[in-house]
Amino acid sequence: MAAFGKGILYLCVFFSFVLSSIEAKSPPVIADDGNRTYLVRDDNNEVCLYTSFQMVFYLSRSIINGTINGDEQAVSVPKADAPNLLVDGFCNDTDYSIVIDWTDSDSYPVAATFAATMNFKKYGEGNKYWSLTQVQLTVSTHNGTRYSSYSYSIRDESSKGLFNRTFSTDQYFYCKGCKKLNLNNDVVLGNSSATSYVTLEKTVIYLGSFENSEPEKHTCQEDWVAFRELIVPIVVGACLALLLIVVLLVYIIAFARRRILEKKGAEYRRLEQ
Secondary structure: OHHHHHHHHHHHHHHHHHHOOOOOOOOOOOOOOOOOEEEEEOOOOOEEEEEEEEOEEEEEEEOOOOOEEEEEEEEEOOOOOOOOEEEEEEEOOOEEEEEEEEEEOOOOOOOEEEEEEEEEEEEOOOOOEEEEEEEEEEEEEEEOOEEEEEEEEEOOHHHOOOOOOOOOOOOEEEOOOOOEEEOOOOEEEEOOOOOEEEEEOOOEEEEEOOEOEOOOOOOOHHHHHHHHHHHHHHHHHHHHHHHHHHHHHHHHHHHHHHHHHHHHHHHHHHHHO
């Protein structure tokens, strides 16, 4: 019986190790912060790109070579059900794009029209992998009779260049599920003249691919870590409880056997007398 209890303990340790190392196959939870889910449909009106994210841009205007005129103004991508928001994009074998257009008359510059674009690359067959290759903001502003148009791509701050650069996260993720993507903090966007700039704060993007029909989802590594942190203590606790039950059974059986032997011994001594 003691060997049986030891075997259960070893088995619990083994399962805890396995749970801490394998990848889960249960569906992840896709976060949606207040209806911020945006869909792109293909020519057959099937959802081909599913995104859920919150993105905030900080706009500033400068008058002389980067001197800021006024405070930065936060501009958020509206919720998906906003009346002044349009979602467009495309999907093909390797390239996916989503474009969100909206107008914000309360932002700075005044009466601005925005277009936030995110482009993605898809790799592999079957179990596909994605990368976010570009985030771009286009701002068209007008103040009275004056009208200006600015197109921003994320600028390479390491080279201090003033020309537009393409930003790559260098992060790939499993497309059958979704993965939280954190963009760099305070990414600066600017046009070639550097008379205006935009700062994109750290944002979280959840992405998933739905091609013709919703496929089976696989838990991303981040989701699995959270699941593992929850389930491993439960497994260990269950194993300890089972081990305690085994110890109690061993004690009860040993106690019963001792009582039986004592009775037999007493009976044997009585017969000898």
